[in-house]
Amino acid sequence: MHDVVVLGAGPVGLVAAGLLGRLGRDVALVERHPNLYNLPRAGHVDHEVVRTLQLLDCTDTFLKDAIACETYTMRNGKGELLAEFPWASEGISGYPSDFMMYQPTMEDPLHSQLCDDPTVSLYRGFEIENVVPGDDFVEVHATSPAAEADEFGPARAAESIVLRARYVIAADGGRSQTREQLGIERYDLGYSEEWLNADCRRKRPVHLELDTGQWCDPERPTTVLPLGHRHRRFEWRLLPGETAEQMSDPAVAWELLARLGLTADDLSIVRQHVWNFEAKIASQWSRGRVFLAGDAAHTMPPFQGQGMCSGIRDANNLAWKLDLVLRGVSSPALLDTYQSEREPNLLAWTHLSIETGKVTSVLDPELAAARDEAFRTGNAPAMPTIPPLTGIARSQPGAGELSLQALVRRGCTEGLFDDVIGGGFTVVSTVADPASMLDPQQLAFLSSIGAHLVHVGGDVVDVEGKYAAHLAAQGWEVVVTRPDFYVFGGGSLAELPGIINELRGHIEV
Ligand SMILES: Cc1cc2nc3c(=O)[nH]c(=O)nc-3n(C[C@H](O)[C@H](O)[C@H](O)COP(=O)(O)OP(=O)(O)OC[C@H]3O[C@@H](n4cnc5c(N)ncnc54)[C@H](O)[C@@H]3O)c2cc1C
Structure with missing residues (x-):
């Protein structure tokens, strides 16, 4: 068993x-x-x-x-910039935001x-x-x-x-x-598009007009991406009348790569495949x-x-x-x-993803011109946002968001928090030892779920001061996080016993 x-x-x-x-x-x-x-x-x-x-x-x-990318760029068929996303921003998890x-x-x-x-x-x-x-x-x-x-x-x-x-x-x-x-x-959100994908291994450095992003060209929507340092991915939307069988011919991929200025001297194709993108x-x-x-x-x-x-x-x-x-x-x-x-x-x-796809893969030239105009004039449609997690999280701003991971030092060991302290539930305070606020039952509960109680700024050093700044920005002295990195809740140290009792109510169901 x-x-x-x-x-x-x-x-x-x-x-x-x-x-x-x-x-x-x-x-x-x-x-x-x-x-x-x-x-x-x-x-x-x-x-x-x-x-x-x-x-x-x-x-x-x-x-x-x-590769931690710098930017993700969307250009139209004429090469005009539609949108640029900063992918080099610092992710809260201790790494650049996107790879x-x-x-x-x-x-x-x-x-x-x-x-x-x-x-x-x-x-x-x-x-x-x-x-x-x-x-x-x-x-x-x-x-x-x-x-x-x-x-x-x-x-x-x-x-x-x-x-x-x-x-x-x-x-x-x-x-x-x-x-x-x-x-x-499964329920279907009604998206279905076929794209040819060519994953390639680089034979020598390649320099492309657009390194990471999309050519939103109604004549042939195209995606260009690095896949780490040694590989690259190219994707082309199938046009009406084109079939997966036809597009699986290596000559087709080489013809499309040639339009980007690439030949067999630059790359070898590792896999060529037509995918049906759907949302189910x-x-x-x-x-x-x-x-x-x-x-x-x-x-x-x-x-x-x-x-x-x-x-x-x-x-x-x-x-x-x-x-x-x-x-x-x-x-x-x-x-x-x-x-x-x-x-x-x-x-x-x-x-x-669907809304981004709708921007990228327009085939009608008039709709593409209207889209370009909307981006030019700052009238591009607002994109859906990602809500904080609700469930095992307090109902307060900051709860249900990803927690911070930054550099800490304990004794002679310096590194990212999870490496130095360990993963799992954590109770982190920047003002005192969280254990000092809790009664034996609360401590026994935290022990039963393997929680780490940490005074960052006490025996654990906040190497870059990020924990102090992050909690202060929330107006918190202590934060409780879940093993999947989501914040359960936070508050003042005096509020900690109440927060732990609330967590107990969710866990000891
Ligand atoms: C072109 C393309 C680009 C993508 N780009 C991204 C991206 O950039 N970032 C991203 O996050 N996602 C991306 N995705 C999505 C991503 O690839 C999938 O979401 C991911 O692979 C799903 O992983 P999975 O482990 O759930 O399923 P799979 O990767 O499909 O793995 C399922 C496994 O189950 C095994 N299996 C199935 N049935 C059986 C059986 N009966 N017996 C034994 N074994 C079985 C299969 O062999 C397989 O190994 C992309 C997808 C595509 C098609």
Whole structure:
């Protein structure tokens, strides 16, 4: 009996298994590909996701190749600037706000980490056949076909396995068989566009008129992105009458690359594929003991680079809640907050992605001219904003936002907060030791959820003064944060006992 079986070792499944393993849970991860997939899908990650990778000790290889972009630029067909987004801003999580990366550089260390984690069992090369709910467990049936010896390993006989777990996280992608089996429908936000994607490896430095962003050219909407230091991505919207089959011809990609001044001397194509960008969301993100996460629960067009980031947020939201339930600290009712907390954030990113796509991919020249005029005159439509998380968060400004991670020093160790202090719940005060304000029951509760109580400015040094400035800007002396980095709430030190009692009310359900 495992604690959790994770279905699918895409980025979301890898992170979910990693986070649960880190918490000491007994996890099994089942994936049909015998080896790492080794091709990119996602290109952009934000600082929140990088902080999650940091928790899993997986940032070293990733940061060596990832690029913290300066700006994301949108130009029209004539080259006029429509919009420019500052991507070099400092993210609150301790990293630049946005990175472009080559996905295998993120997945390789995640996979290696899992291989070294004694609490995680990896079942690669297994096709998930069925997910069968039991009374207080779920059974996962999977099979592995016989395989000849090859460069990846010795010959294998066919094998069937049945895994039992208290809970299942289905991160088996947009076509999730588990979602289908559970009979969970998806609702469609009505976006559907086909784009040709060419992921390329650079042979030499390339200098493009537009390095990172979009040519919003009605004759051929085009996206140009670096994927880390060694790769680049190009995307072209299919025009009416063009088919996926036609556009999959390598000659087509080379012809389109030539229009950007690029030839086979500059790049080799790693993968050419026509994707259908759509926005579909599962009406229910769980059924019984099975939870959908990542693309299995939702897909969105990639114009904000947030599909995978959203899935990793799902994993981060679920992991600590499952841990508390499995440890008996919380009742399963805590898990009811998964969809209600995640869905508003996901919907906001999906709408923002769709609206960005509408700006980018206009094909009608008159509509494109009207769009350009709107940008020129400052009348571009307002974009949806991302709301703070509500649920296990106080109802006050600043709660439900991402918490600050900055440099601290304890003793001789200096580094980012999570590395020096550790992840999980934290109670951080800039004026005194938070423990001094709490009674034994409150301290026992905080201990049961593994919270770190920290006096930044006391025994822990606020190296750049960022904690003092951040809390002062909120008018707070203390802040309580959740393991997925979201602020539960804050206030004066005198208010802390009340804040902890409120947190207790949410956790000890
Ligand atoms: C062109 C493009 C660009 C994108 N750019 C970005 C971006 O810049 N940033 C971003 O955040 N997102 C981006 N996305 C979205 C991102 O790629 C997805 O959201 C992300 O890959 C979803 O991860 P996942 O782990 O949920 O699913 P997947 O990556 O699909 O992984 C699912 C896994 O489950 C396994 N599986 C499925 N069924 C079974 C079965 N029956 N048995 C065994 N194993 C099974 C699969 O083999 C796979 O490994 C982009 C998507 C596209 C198409």
